[in-house]
Amino acid sequence: MEEQLLSLDDYIAILKRRKWQLIIPAVLLSIVGMITAVVLPPTYRSTATILIEQQEIPDELVRSTVTSYAAQRVQTISQRVMTTENLGKIIESYQLYPELMQRYGLVSAVEQMREDIELEMISADVIDPRSGRPSEATIAFSLSFESESPTVAQRVANDITSLFLSENLKDRQESAKETTAFLQKELAKLTDKLSLLEARLAQFKEEHGQSLPELKSLNMQLIQRSEDQLRDTEQSIRTLVERKIYLEGQLAQIDPYSELFSADGRRVLGPADRLKALEAEYATVAARYSSQHPERMRIEREIATLRQQVGQSANARAELERSLKEQQEELAGLRERYSTEHPDVKAQTGAIAITQRQLAQARQGGSANSPGVIDADNPAYIQLQAQLQAAVVELASLQESREEIRSKLADLEERIAKGPRIELEYQALTRDHENAMSSYSEVKQRLVAAELGEAMEAERKGERFSLIEPPRLPEQPAKPNRLAIAFLGLVLAFGGGVGNLALQEALDKSVHNARDVELITMGPPLAVIPFIETEADVHRRTRRRLIAVLGSILGVVLATAAVHQFVMPLDVLWIKVLDRAGLLHTETPNPS
Amino acid sequence: MERIKQALERARAERAAAQLADVPVLSTQKVIAQEQETKPAGPGVQVSYTETRSLSLDPEQLRAKRVLLNEVRSPIVDAYNVLRTRILQRLRANAWNAVAITSPRPGCGKTLTSINLAISLAREVNQTVLLVDLDLRRPSVIRYFTDADLPGVSDYLLEQRELAEILVNPGIERLVLLPGHSSFTNSSEMLSTPRMVRLVTELKTRYPDRIVLFDMPPLLAGDDVLAFSPYIDAIMLVVEAGGTTRDDLRRAWNLLGGKRILGVVLNKADGDSSGDGYY
Numbered sequence: 001m002e003e004q005l006l007s008l009d010d011y012i013a014i015l016k017r018r019k020w021q022l023i024i025p026a027v028l029l030s031i032v033g034m035i036t037a038v039v040l041p042p043t044y045r046s047t048a049t050i051l052i053e054q055q056e057i058p059d060e061l062v063r064s065t066v067t068s069y070a071a072q073r074v075q076t077i078s079q080r081v082m083t084t085e086n087l088g089k090i091i092e093s094y095q096l097y098p099e100l101m102q103r104y105g106l107v108s109a110v111e112q113m114r115e116d117i118e119l120e121m122i123s124a125d126v127i128d129p130r131s132g133r134p135s136e137a138t139i140a141f142s143l144s145f146e147s148e149s150p151t152v153a154q155r156v157a158n159d160i161t162s163l164f165l166s167e168n169l170k171d172r173q174e175s176a177k178e179t180t181a182f183l184q185k186e187l188a189k190l191t192d193k194l195s196l197l198e199a200r201l202a203q204f205k206e207e208h209g210q211s212l213p214e215l216k217s218l219n220m221q222l223i224q225r226s227e228d229q230l231r232d233t234e235q236s237i238r239t240l241v242e243r244k245i246y247l248e249g250q251l252a253q254i255d256p257y258s259e260l261f262s263a264d265g266r267r268v269l270g271p272a273d274r275l276k277a278l279e280a281e282y283a284t285v286a287a288r289y290s291s292q293h294p295e296r297m298r299i300e301r302e303i304a305t306l307r308q309q310v311g312q313s314a315n316a317r318a319e320l321e322r323s324l325k326e327q328q329e330e331l332a333g334l335r336e337r338y339s340t341e342h343p344d345v346k347a348q349t350g351a352i353a354i355t356q357r358q359l360a361q362a363r364q365g366g367s368a369n370s371p372g373v374i375d376a377d378n379p380a381y382i383q384l385q386a387q388l389q390a391a392v393v394e395l396a397s398l399q400e401s402r403e404e405i406r407s408k409l410a411d412l413e414e415r416i417a418k419g420p421r422i423e424l425e426y427q428a429l430t431r432d433h434e435n436a437m438s439s440y441s442e443v444k445q446r447l448v449a450a451e452l453g454e455a456m457e458a459e460r461k462g463e464r465f466s467l468i469e470p471p472r473l474p475e476q477p478a479k480p481n482r483l484a485i486a487f488l489g490l491v492l493a494f495g496g497g498v499g500n501l502a503l504q505e506a507l508d509k510s511v512h513n514a515r516d517v518e519l520i521t522m523g524p525p526l527a528v529i530p531f532i533e534t535e536a537d538v539h540r541r542t543r544r545r546l547i548a549v550l551g552s553i554l555g556v557v558l559a560t561a562a563v564h565q566f567v568m569p570l571d572v573l574w575i576k577v578l579d580r581a582g583l584l585h586t587e588t589p590n591p592s
Numbered sequence: 593m594e595r596i597k598q599a600l601e602r603a604r605a606e607r608a609a610a611q612l613a614d615v616p617v618l619s620t621q622k623v624i625a626q627e628q629e630t631k632p633a634g635p636g637v638q639v640s641y642t643e644t645r646s647l648s649l650d651p652e653q654l655r656a657k658r659v660l661l662n663e664v665r666s667p668i669v670d671a672y673n674v675l676r677t678r679i680l681q682r683l684r685a686n687a688w689n690a691v692a693i694t695s696p697r698p699g700c701g702k703t704l705t706s707i708n709l710a711i712s713l714a715r716e717v718n719q720t721v722l723l724v725d726l727d728l729r730r731p732s733v734i735r736y737f738t739d740a741d742l743p744g745v746s747d748y749l750l751e752q753r754e755l756a757e758i759l760v761n762p763g764i765e766r767l768v769l770l771p772g773h774s775s776f777t778n779s780s781e782m783l784s785t786p787r788m789v790r791l792v793t794e795l796k797t798r799y800p801d802r803i804v805l806f807d808m809p810p811l812l813a814g815d816d817v818l819a820f821s822p823y824i825d826a827i828m829l830v831v832e833a834g835g836t837t838r839d840d841l842r843r844a845w846n847l848l849g850g851k852r853i854l855g856v857v858l859n860k861a862d863g864d865s866s867g868d869g870y871y
Contacts, residue, residue: 017834017862509837517831517856520842526828526855527675529705530668530862532658 013513014505021504026497033489038577040485042477046157047144049122049469050164055462062452062461070463071121071138077171078119081163084110090159094152117160118144140468150474157471168465176454176462183447190440197433204429211418212426219415226409233402240395247388254381275306320359327352482580600800644756647738649763657736660708661764669712675857676712679828682854683803688825690796691854692726694808694817696840700832701859703732706807714767719801724770726806726820728779731772733807737762744773748791749782755791770795779809780819792823811844818847826854833861 006014015022052070055062087110091097097109122140127133143161147153205212210219282299289296331348338345456462511517517525564570654661660669683689693709695702703725710723725733725745734742742760747753760769776782795804806824809816821827827848831841841856 013862508834509839510834511831511836511838511841511858512833513861514858516838517841517858520838521845521853521856523855525831525858526678527671528833528858528861529671529675529708531860532660532668532704534656534658536656 010513010515014501017512018501018504022497022501024497025500026493029493029496030490033493034486037480037482037486037489038580040480040482041148042580043146043148043479044150044153044474045118045144045146045478046150046153046471046474047142047469048157048161048467048471049140049142050161050465051140051468052138053464053466055456055464057456057461062449062456069138071123071141073168073171074119074121074138074141077164077167080167080171081160082114082117086163087113090156094156096147096152096156116146118142118146120144142469143471145471146478154471154473161467161471165465165467169460172462172464173454173457176450176457180447180450180454183443183450187440187443187447190436190443194433194436194440197429197436201429201433204426208418208422208426211415211422213419213423216416216419219412223409223412223416226405226412230402230405230409233398233405237395237398237402240391240398244388244391244395247384247391251381251384251388254384255378271306271309275303278303278306317359320355324352324355324359327355604801644768645742645760647760647762649737654736658704658708659736660711672708672712675709676716679709679854680713680716682826686825686852688852689800689802690792690804690806690824690826692806692808692817692820692824692827693830694811694827695830695832696810696812696836696844698730698810698813700810700830700836702810702830703727703807704736705830705857705859706805707733707736710767710805711764713803713805714764717766719803720766720768720799722768722770722795722802722804724795724804724806725772726783726816727772727809728776728782728816729809729814730775733769734760734771734773737769742771742773744771745791746772746774746776749776749785749787751787755794780814780816783816783820789823796823811847812840826852828854829856830859831856832859835860 052074084107088106091101091106091109091113097112100109100112120142121138122142123136124139125134126137126139127135143157143164145153145157145160147156209215278299282296282303285293285296285299291297327348331345331352334342334345334348340346453462511520514525514528560570563573567573568576649661651661660672679691683691693702693706706723710721713719714721723733725731727733728746731744731746734744737760743753743758745758748755748758758770758773760771761767762769782788795802806820808820811817811829817827829841829844829848845853845856
């Protein structure tokens with residue numbers, strides 16, 4: 001496409017050539033615009049302004065549990081309010097949109113109503129107290145309803161406004177209640193958990209109470225003390241043992257019997273001495289007499305009796321010891337040859353055990369009666385013997401207490417040894433407990449705050465909507481702005497005309513002037529010959545114009561007459577038009 | 593040929609004398625005289641001695657058909673005069689005398705332009721003009737002058753008439769018409785028949801001072817112009833303002849690319865947009 005810059009002349013030429021293509025659509029469109037401006041039904045709008053008031057109690061004291069932004073909440077509430085159910089009730093009670101209801105049903109009427117309800121936020125530039133940044137906050141909002149009747153507009157706006165206000169209250173209270181209920185539930189859960197943990201902790205302490213890390217130092221002290229005690233006891237034992245040995249030595253040196261003297265003044269020998277003497281005597285008697293000799297037999301019997309009396313204890317023990325030694329040697333020999341499972345070995349071990357037991361018995365008997373002499377009558381001996389016995393008893397008790405101390409010490413040491421493992425478990429338990437405790441207290445705190453918030457909402461001290469401008473009865477129609485529509489119609493009509501012209505020009509690919517030719521033929525045309533107009537042409541043109549003028553006049557007259565006849569009388573129409581254009585300054589007749 | 597030359601010279605001299613004496617002499621009569629004299633030399637062209645038809649014209653009627661006969665000065669006449677002068681200059685510069693007039697599409701007014709141009713050319717005394725209607729599909733030239741059914745090129749081609757019988761003098765000095773009469777469907781073939789070629793050669797070469805205008809069918813509607821182009825000197829394109837599209841003009845121009853194009857005439861222009869030549 002050969003683009004060429006058009007000069008003003010070219011534009012004028014185009015305009016001349018296509019003036020009708022501009023004028024006709026422009027005129028038609030402006031007529032349409034005018035008719036629209038006049039015909040559009042008046043719409044009244046009633047508006048309520050609702051202020052979003054901040055809560056009265058300072059935020060620092062009682063924090064509301066409803067934290068969403070006001071604008072967001074208003075939108076949420078509007079969604080709740082504008083349900084089909086709510087709007088349907090209003091539509092029914094005021095019988096709005098009868099045509100829509102009849103033709104399409106409730107749903108489309110509700111949709112239309114949603115369009116007619118206008119929710120507008122009123123914002124102000126504020127500085128956000130939390131972030132300190134300047135921002136826009138919604139401080140109020142307006143609710144309007146549009147209707148063709150001013151009364152209906154006002155009443156419906158009123159209803160919707162009260163719906164909004166009550167919904168907001170309900171919403172806030174519910175929200176606060178929900179928060180509280182939720183926190184209470186959480187708190188109950190936490191209490192359960194906490195008691196469980198506490199029970200476990202108590203049980204644990206009961207089980208491992210003495211090994212708890214907090215008792216460690218005490219245990220250490222106890223060990224210390226027990227060790228001291230042990231040392232003392234052992235010391236005492238050692239002393240006692242020494243003393244016992246000394247006493248035994250002493251005792252051994254003293255004849256248990258006080259020296260007896262027979263009536264003849266001879267010293268009566270003790271059984272041991274008599275035995276020795278008899279044994280010595282027996283050797284001579286045996287040598288001298290036959291075995292049947294009564295003397296010899298008497299001596300023999302006496303010896304046997306004495307032996308029984310003297311040697312029983314000492315000798316029997318020595319015998320036992322000897323046999324034990326033999327058995328042990330034998331066992332060692334057996335062990336070299338056989339395994340411990342061998343029956344011989346087993347038997348031998350059993351025999352050794354028996355011997356040992358006998359020996360122990362013998363010794364016990366020996367030690368018990370180590371002094372051996374019950375019937376001692378030597379006072380020194382008896383005294384010594386008593387001392388020895390006391391020492392033995394004390395030794396026994398000391399030994400017993402030493403064992404006690406040892407076992408106690410072992411017990412204490414075990415406690416200390418168990419400490420670290422227990423500590424781990426214990427710490428885990430304590431930690432859980434502490435955590436549960438802290439969250440419990442936190443939730444508890446929050447619950448208190450939430451309950452405060454709920455109380456605040458219940459007493460309507462929180463942020464609230466207050467109606468500062470109730471819906472008024474509109475006096476002037478809000479829509480349509482007829483002058484604006486008419487003006488816009490004119491502008492659009494002109495624009496449409498120009499557009500049509502431009503479109504026609506763009507679509508017209510024909511050659512119009514010398515320049516078009518030049519662009520293609522690379523040279524000017526030979527000649528430009530104007531249209532040759534004949535008289536007939538002139539006639540025809542004149543006649544056509546005449547017909548057009550007469551026709552339009554006739555048309556206007558006919559149209560006017562038709563309107564007068566069939567629609568409404570012209571004078572009424574004129575008044576109406578003036579009224580709608582807002583040029584008639586009379587009071588709007590009150591439709592109610 | 594000597595004799596032809598002599599005859600030509602004599603004719604010129606006579607014409608010059610006639611002009612000097614301001615005696616209206618119909619050139620067609622002279623043509624007839626010429627033809628009578630050259631008859632023996634004419635190679636195969638049978639010319640019979642018949643009077644050229646003369647038409648009595650009704651200026652009113654012509655004006656109603658937009659034929660500009662004896663107009664006072666008007667922008668249109670001026671425009672035609674400009675066209676005439678420019679064409680004459682070009683023809684003379686190239687020693688051409690046969691011009692085909694066509695347009696991209698029908699309805700551009702090429703026949704009317706041909707007629708008006710022919711009248712304008714004839715008004716200048718230096719040459720005679722012959723307007724041949726070669727739009728064999730829709731011959732229409734003669735209808736601008738008369739309603740009578742006159743024989744034309746078709747009759748000649750069908751060998752029913754001789755050249756002299758079909759020439760018509762419309763009552764305008766120095767202008768002779770060769771009407772088309774009936775139409776052919778195979779017009780382009782007819783245009784290349786030997787008889788046609790002979791006719792064209794005859795018309796072109798007989799008189800040096802005669803300008804022959806051929807009214808041809810639309811260029812883009814058939815191949816007539818292209819088929820005929822070898823026999824003519826130059827082609828003039830008539831374009832209708834507001835009617836011919838640029839594409840058609842471009843196509844026509846490209847189609848005639850190698851041919852001798854005299855130029856483009858923008859017809860039916862708006863009164864003001866013609867611009868120049870208006871004072």
